[in-house]
Amino acid sequence: MIAKVLVGTLFVLGSLQAQNHLTKSATERYFDVVRANLEEGADAMPAEKYSFRLTEGQMTFAEWLIHAIQRNYRDCAVLRGESTPDLEKQAASLKGKPEVFKALKDSFVYCEQALAQTTDQKAGSSPEMAYAFLHLVVHNNEIYGNIVGYLRVSGILPPSTARRQKGR
Numbered sequence: 001m002i003a004k005v006l007v008g009t010l011f012v013l014g015s016l017q018a019q020n021h022l023t024k025s026a027t028e029r030y031f032d033v034v035r036a037n038l039e040e041g042a043d044a045m046p047a048e049k050y051s052f053r054l055t056e057g058q059m060t061f062a063e064w065l066i067h068a069i070q071r072n073y074r075d076c077a078v079l080r081g082e083s084t085p086d087l088e089k090q091a092a093s094l095k096g097k098p099e100v101f102k103a104l105k106d107s108f109v110y111c112e113q114a115l116a117q118t119t120d121q122k123a124g125s126s127p128e129m130a131y132a133f134l135h136l137v138v139h140n141n142e143i144y145g146n147i148v149g150y151l152r153v154s155g156i157l158p159p160s161t162a163r164r165q166k167g168r
Contacts, residue, residue: 022120023133030137031115033160035108037144038068040159041151042104047097049154061150062100066091068143069100071135072107076114078132079122085110111136 042065050062059067073088087106094100115136123133148158157165 020120023115023118023123026133026137027115030141031111034137034140034144035112037159038065038140038147039101039105039108041144041147041156042097042101044156044159045097045147045151045154049150050097050100052150052154054149054153059146061147062094062097064143064147064150065100065104066094068140069094069103069107071139072111075132075136075139076107076111078128079111079114079118079136 045061051060053060069091070088073091074084077084077088087103087110091103091107094103118133122129124130144160148160151158
């Protein structure tokens with residue numbers, strides 16, 4: 001039912017296809033922002049803290065980023081109309097900060113290219129497409145919300161907070 005409502009909403013918004021308000025707004029206000037937050041957060045975290053867990057049973061800082069990498073490739077492959085690239089599977093074997101950080105940035109470039117080709121009409125063309133589009137933005141924000149705790153406990157001001165404080 002929710003998927004039908006989402007797809008219906010996207011179709012209505014898709015009628016404004018020429019302007020692409022939905023995809024443009026989602027990209028500028030949400031994707032670009034969370035991309036910057038995740039990339040800057042990943043860069044700020046010292047390499048020795050990539051194996052850090054807030055508590056036993058939680059993912060490490062690196063595992064959160066790897067999870068984002070994998071989902072970026074899966075979601076954006078749908079948006080691009082492609083099979084999920086092998087880079088998604090390879091992400092599970094990444095170890096240190098240099099590898100993880102580079103792969104994170106590469107996954108966002110892949111998604112940036114996918115979003116550049118995504119119109120409102122395309123985003124609402126199927127439940128799978130709508131899910132991939134919305135999940136890309138929502139899921140990365142959830143991941144950022146998780147790594148903020150890792151950053152703060154490590155004495156690092158999260159990028160979103162630093163940006164807001166700078167703008168005051």
